[in-house]
Amino acid sequence: MDKLITCVPGMETFLRRRDLPSFYRFKELNDPSIQPGATILNTFEDLEGPILLKMRSHFPKIYTIGPLHAHLNSRCTNSFEPSDSSNSVWKVDQSCMTWLDSQPLKSVVYISFGSIVLMTHKEMMEIWHGIVNSRKRFLWVIRPNSVEDNDEKKQIPTELTEGTKDRGYMVEWCPQEQVLVHPAVGGFVTHSGWNSTLESIIAGIPMVCWPHIADQQINSRYVSEVWKIGLDMKDTCDRSIVERVVNDLMENKKDELAKSIDEISQMAKKSVSEGGTSWCNMDELIEDIKSMKLKI
Known part of the structure; x- marks a missing residue:
């Protein structure tokens, strides 16, 4: 279980078998569970930029809108106090x-x-x-x-x-x-x-x-x-x-x-501050959901 997994871009030097989440151990790459039309992630660009870049070559649209828990106070009070x-x-x-x-x-x-x-x-x-x-x-x-x-x-x-x-x-x-x-x-x-x-x-x-x-x-x-x-x-x-x-x-x-x-x-x-990547991605996600509703 301590063997390195060297085929995941950006993680070649530290990712071990024991570090993998069990629910991502798919047998087939075409499994429907990993073929979304869009992906919403509770993360932010500066935290996981390298792997997000690799993911975007496989997934058509990714919204990084995290940390989610910090959005409300940031938008309502311009503060990060819970x-x-x-x-x-x-x-x-x-x-x-x-x-x-x-x-x-x-x-x-x-x-x-x-x-x-x-x-x-x-x-x-x-x-x-x-x-x-x-x-x-x-x-x-x-x-x-x-x-x-x-x-x-x-x-x-x-x-x-x-x-x-x-x-x-x-x-x-x-x-x-x-x-x-x-x-x-x-x-x-x-x-x-x-x-x-x-x-x-x-x-x-x-x-x-x-x-x-x-x-x-x-x-x-x-x-x-x-x-x-x-x-x-x-x-x-x-x-x-x-x-x-x-x-x-x-x-x-x-x-x-x-x-x-x-x-x-x-x-x-x-x-998650105004103009930040997650702030803008959240706004884009909301607008995209609105446009989907209009099409329906």
């Missing part, structure tokens, strides 16, 4: 924002593995030990039923409960966009879902990636090897590794990651 509204299917716990208000600048590691990823009790304990052993402040989102073999009767070691009481805060769900732009947050331990990746880019927060399914593996590879805005912990879940990468994120590699994420964050914001 709104208070939420489209989450989970109940948001706003108490975490009050906790963040009491934490020092860029001192908190935010941990969330999205809305569908599951982990085992052992994996949870390894991550928990690693975070506490790093001695960093942390905000951790653990959804209800997100731990597959969790048993409330299993005893939590004293060092974890004490470490969490001293430096941590746990909630079932939180307003992620607001959390990522909070001044106290300095890093994001994520499952590398594309929405979370783009939200982290807009917020300018470097990442530790722990991918699980679908596109998450290749997203994490890009984060660490191409954009240099995070660290990839793929296929591992060991407390010593978690401790090391969290310390790298918040201390040892903080400056180089911050420089890279700031550059890409500025490009992302420019793309």
